[in-house]
Amino acid sequence: MGAIWTPLLLSLKVAGWATALNLVLGVAAAYGLSRWRSPLRDLVDALLTLPLVLPPTVLGYYLLVLFGRRGTFGAWLSQIGIELVFTWQGAVLASTIVAFPLVLKSARSAFETVDKQYEHAARVLGVSEAGVFFRISLPLAARGIAAGVLLAFARALGEFGATLMIAGNLPGRTQTLSVAIYEAVQAGDDNTATLLVLITSVTCIAVLLIAGRLVPTQAQRADLS
Amino acid sequence: MSVALHIQKQLRARDRVFNLDLGFASDSDRIVLYGPSGAGKSLTLKAMAGLMTPDAGTITLNQRTLFDAASGINVRPQERNVAYLFQDYALFPHLTVAQNIAFGLRRSCFNLRRPASHPAVQRWLQAFGLEATAASFPSQISGGQRQRVALARALVAQPDILLLDEPFAALDLSLRARMRQELSDLQQQLQVPMLIITHDPADVEALGDAVFEVRDGIIQQHK
Numbered sequence: 001m002g003a004i005w006t007p008l009l010l011s012l013k014v015a016g017w018a019t020a021l022n023l024v025l026g027v028a029a030a031y032g033l034s035r036w037r038s039p040l041r042d043l044v045d046a047l048l049t050l051p052l053v054l055p056p057t058v059l060g061y062y063l064l065v066l067f068g069r070r071g072t073f074g075a076w077l078s079q080i081g082i083e084l085v086f087t088w089q090g091a092v093l094a095s096t097i098v099a100f101p102l103v104l105k106s107a108r109s110a111f112e113t114v115d116k117q118y119e120h121a122a123r124v125l126g127v128s129e130a131g132v133f134f135r136i137s138l139p140l141a142a143r144g145i146a147a148g149v150l151l152a153f154a155r156a157l158g159e160f161g162a163t164l165m166i167a168g169n170l171p172g173r174t175q176t177l178s179v180a181i182y183e184a185v186q187a188g189d190d191n192t193a194t195l196l197v198l199i200t201s202v203t204c205i206a207v208l209l210i211a212g213r214l215v216p217t218q219a220q221r222a223d224l225s
Numbered sequence: 226m227s228v229a230l231h232i233q234k235q236l237r238a239r240d241r242v243f244n245l246d247l248g249f250a251s252d253s254d255r256i257v258l259y260g261p262s263g264a265g266k267s268l269t270l271k272a273m274a275g276l277m278t279p280d281a282g283t284i285t286l287n288q289r290t291l292f293d294a295a296s297g298i299n300v301r302p303q304e305r306n307v308a309y310l311f312q313d314y315a316l317f318p319h320l321t322v323a324q325n326i327a328f329g330l331r332r333s334c335f336n337l338r339r340p341a342s343h344p345a346v347q348r349w350l351q352a353f354g355l356e357a358t359a360a361s362f363p364s365q366i367s368g369g370q371r372q373r374v375a376l377a378r379a380l381v382a383q384p385d386i387l388l389l390d391e392p393f394a395a396l397d398l399s400l401r402a403r404m405r406q407e408l409s410d411l412q413q414q415l416q417v418p419m420l421i422i423t424h425d426p427a428d429v430e431a432l433g434d435a436v437f438e439v440r441d442g443i444i445q446q447h448k
Contacts, residue, residue, distance in 0.1 A: 125308075131333055
């Protein structure tokens with residue numbers, strides 16, 4: 001059973017960390033972009049959305065170049081004791097970047113649908129900009145953000161290409177569900193592969209169902225405003 | 226109280242250009258800007274509150290300069306100590322009546338805990354007969370109650386002036402006269418200065434001591 005549980009638990013750990021990081025980074029970037037008035041905004045948005053369309057192997061290659069032992073940040077990081085190549089932390093980095101645009105897109109459109117009048121009203125009542133964010137914008141955008149975060153979790157759970165490039169395929173250390181499936185198929189172990197595939201599919205369906213419930217329908221949206 | 230405002234603002238929307246060039250000064254506690262919609266009244270009120278930055282001009286309230294384009298003064302909305310009653314009230318839909326009223330009592334990142342037991346909130350809940358709705362959400366109460374909640378939320382922080390944007394437009398005709406009387410009594414009781422913008426002559430009649438008529442972005446006449 002270790003052949004099933006070890007990669008499953010590792011995948012959940014990696015996806016969990018990636019989702020937590022994206023919750024902070026994605027929401028911050030989305031809020032920034034939704035408020036920023038600059039001609040550079042579209043360019044920055046496009047760059048941040050790039051992981052959605054680039055092949056994961058390309059992303060993995062970038063990550064190796066930047067975070068490899070001789071990479072730009074990698075050399076510096078390994079001096080302070082952080083190794084990203086062939087570690088589960090490297091898998092977290094890959095999953096975070098691949099899933100990031102899903103949180104960014106959902107959170108940005110959620111922030112943009114918050115009626116500006118509520119934010120104005122809060123400011124006139126004397127509440128600080130941080131207070132306006134935490135007490136008005138964030139709670140009113142919460143459902144859209146939660147839906148994006150769930151999608152990001154599902155995407156991170158299934159991450160394969162970039163993860164394989166930077167974290168490799170070390171059973172028990174960096175072998176996540178999707179990598180384990182690949183290896184099981186290569187080894188002709190169809191029973192393990194089938195079981196892993198079913199687990200992944202059921203988890204992703206459950207996540208999609210919950211995400212679908214969180215995004216308010218048109219009728220609910222009208223009711224809110 | 227004294228208000229003096231003289232502002233200019235040009236707005237462009239595709240092929241249309243709207244020029245606002247509007248000034249008035251008054252010592253009255255009941256000022257009404259009266260005129261058709263689209264005349265620039267709402268913009269003027271937003272400029273008072275700091276929600277719109279004019280291109281040029283000055284705004285002073287009780288000898289305190291809130292805005293002066295020439296010397297670069299533009300006090301943030303948070304520090305103007307004005308209260309704003311939005312036309313559709315802008316009650317926070319995710320907060321209860323008590324949380325809405327208490328909103329301005331805390332300026333930091335968190336809502337007040339147990340707002341219904343704060344003395345200032347209790348006072349306003351009682352004054353407006355809202356005790357039974359303290360835990361309700363804005364979508365669950367009537368139009369008249371919503372206006373009372375919005376007034377309570379605006380007044381709880383003891384503002385220097387109360388700005389009202391078409392305060393009765395969102396109410397049924399039958400309710401309007403009653404709420405108008407209520408507002409008039411409230412103003413006399415609290416002695417809080419009001420600046421109202423409206424297109425309804427009945428509001429002018431009931432609430433206007435100093436009346437300025439606005440048309441096409443300029444003041445036409447006053448009585």
